[in-house]
Amino acid sequence: MKRKFLVLSLVAVLVLTSLAACSGGSDGGDEDSEATGSVYYLNFKPEQDAAWQALAAKYTEETGVPVQVVTAASGEYETTLMSEMGKDGAPTLFQVNGPVGLANWTDYCYDLSDTEVYANLTSPEFALKDGDKVAGVAYVIESYGIITNKNLLEKAGYTVDDIKSFEDLKKVAEDITARQDELGFCAFTSAGMDGSSDWRFKTHLANLPIYFEYQADGINQTAAIKGSFLDNYRQIWDLYINNSTCDPSELASKTGDDARNEFLEEKAVFFQNGSWEYGNLVGDGLFSDEDLVMIPIYVGAGDEANQGLCTGTENYWCINAEADQADIDATIAFLTWCVTSEEGTEALANEMNFTIPFKNAVPSNNIFVMQDTEYTAAGRIPVSWNFTTMPSEEWKNGVGEALTAYAADQTDENWNEVVNAFVDGWATEYAAAHEE
């Protein structure tokens, strides 16, 4: 009898320890959620992780409300979000990247229309809507364009004021290419089509033909793109790849780091990228604010004299509607504090370098962001971010592959492949994303 008890208790210990080992992954959050509620933010931007942790700690210190910030590894946000949302103690605050991202998560988005966060937006345009429901609010406004090395441009005998249209840009770039050996640098950094860099062209550059088509047709999304401005897309792509640091057939393997390093080593004058690159460019002291300027991406369409930078957002905060009401309230209070209080806005602007679209925003010290403000003040119209309406990742990949193939062999047939991927691919992918 005694032995049996011993055996049973041994078994119990074994089972319990193995179970404990299995459950090690799920961490707290539930036990904190008393009447006051708690916040669990699944952060998208790894660069800002430390700043968010500090801000969360400060908020907890002030109010006593626990705030947990977890950052998903770069490129793993959807995967992490999907598994976290399936657990108990799911994130109360997460992000989607525009209308297409929202399609996956709309059931989980709490209606923010009655919140102070929404009321504080500088423009209702920065809200992400699903019908009448305010599903998300933008939290960072970014700009992209052609980052230009002023010193090199001067060495080539030009200034930024000489570039006011696509024709000007083409003239300058082709002149630099013609005198490449004498000058010792090229016009454009490599337009790499490796996965770390291809989004600059298959997504960001592709935004321009989409934007001009939407403008011409007076729409802001579509089930079938016509591709009316694809000739302009071809012009700018030709310019990028034929006036660059490497042979166009090698673009398939060029990375984002390659392009940045070429720019940092002053091997090229122009570098298409966004305000988020600011830290990388001035960080090591290689460049100072005076050396850099961002010019609009001219493609020879629309009113070029009044074209601004491409400015918009693909980062929207959403609150998990499935969370406990106490946690939802706590999350709304946290967000309100972030975007209205002095500490919050200060941290967002200076620690995270964000330009937030809220009334109490502190201006950021990022020169590209300041430039966007100047352009807009001078009456230029920013190009909005319409790439958030691209039907799927699959569509972007199709366009990217066709662009790479065209770069390697620049024939009309290969350009037709780009057009097919762009126009027919859009219709197919739109249908695929909306089928039941």
Add this chain to the structure above:
Amino acid sequence: MEKAIRKYAPIFVIPTFAAFIIGFIIPFIEGLYLSFCKFTTVKNAKFNGLANYIHAFKDTQFVHAFGFTASFAVVSILLINLGGLGLALLLTRKIKGTNVFRTIFFMPNLIGGIVLGYIWQILINCLLSIIGQPLLALNSTAGYWGLIVLMCWQQIGYMMIIYIAGLQNVPDDLLEAAAIDGASKATTFFRVKLPMIMPSITICIFLTLTNSFKLFDQNLALTSGQPKHMTEMMALNIYNTFYARSGAQWKGYGQAKAVLFCILVIVISLVQLRATRSREVQA
């Protein structure tokens, strides 16, 4: 004493068995259920019958991925096993430096698939660039052979170790008897050694077969399916169905594909095990 151990055997099995149920059986059943649902997370699944499976069968990319995976599997199983066995024969001849070479050939197996994929991508792209061919991202033939070279490089050493163990287990008296009977080297190999190492062949073919079908890391890092999904294998196709598409319905499609994939791998490997097992002999 033995009787007592036998009596308590189930008790010692319980911990592992419990972990197996929690870590494998339950998720598997849940996964099976989800393949009949439309869902975003495991919690909000809505049953929608066979729709996911119908879509999976209609998906031409998935069918292509199956064809590509199968043709990859055939060639890589052949090359890896012939290469592994060949090296094992060379390195059981008591030549000087045998141990050094065994270690060197085994080493590639210690590097992770993603790292290998990127290293080989750079190497192959350099080569293609020198001979003036389109780079990997635009060249499905190079992608296919690149994957095969990469897998051979990684796996031949591992299979070699298993074959060496098998060859060392062939009893000397059998070989001696064959020599006395006047058997040539080739006859000794085909009639004595080969039947004796059938267990090693079974396990090596099983490993290479399942590895080839389940290949993911190397595929993602080396070609990531480019160009136009032409070098996309089944596991990567399932991954892309899940993550490169928008709309909740795609999760279900991906899940259905994953279930089909799982059944396929189980069936193929069972058939193979049965086929090679039946040829194993006892000395």
